[in-house]
Amino acid sequence: MVHELYQEIILDHSKRPRNFHKMDDANRKAEGYNPLCGDRLRLYLKMENGVVKDASFEGAGCAISTASASLMTESLKGKTKEEAMVLLDRFHDLLTTDSAVTAELGKLAVFCGVRDYPARVKCATLCWHTLKSALENNGGAPPASTE
Numbered sequence: 001m002v003h004e005l006y007q008e009i010i011l012d013h014s015k016r017p018r019n020f021h022k023m024d025d026a027n028r029k030a031e032g033y034n035p036l037c038g039d040r041l042r043l044y045l046k047m048e049n050g051v052v053k054d055a056s057f058e059g060a061g062c063a064i065s066t067a068s069a070s071l072m073t074e075s076l077k078g079k080t081k082e083e084a085m086v087l088l089d090r091f092h093d094l095l096t097t098d099s100a101v102t103a104e105l106g107k108l109a110v111f112c113g114v115r116d117y118p119a120r121v122k123c124a125t126l127c128w129h130t131l132k133s134a135l136e137n138n139g140g141a142p143p144a145s146t147e
């Protein structure tokens with residue numbers, strides 16, 4: 001039953017992705033590509049004093065990759081870079097291990113079912129890998145490839 005609700009949330013975010021637009025005044029950007037599925041993603045961040053003030057993305061991908069980027073950009077706002085990196089680790093654990101769902105994941109817990117479909121894990125984690133490259137470059141550098 002819980003999984004049905006989770007699937008509904010994923011479907012909703014894939015059909016009506018949040019923060020799905022270009023950001024002209026972003027000071028961090030990165031591009032990600034998942035060759036296994038063909039998912040492409042461009043992530044925009046506006047960082048101020050080490051805090052994510054705004055996050056958005058553009059791209060074309062499957063339902064999982066789109067929903068993941070949509071929920072990720074929602075979760076990032078107001079987080080420090082360090083908090084974002086912790087969230088990345090938790091999310092990665094959620095999808096690749098039998099770790100319990102922790103409260104700090106919030107809505108991101110909807111992706112726990114993806115761990116049963118190893119081929120889709122890269123779809124769900126693509127935006128997070130892209131986030132990592134965005135946080136690690138200074139915006140002026142050329143976009144880093146994730147894989």
Ligand code: ZN
Pocket residue numbers: 034037038039061062063064065122123
């Ligand atoms: Zn995909």
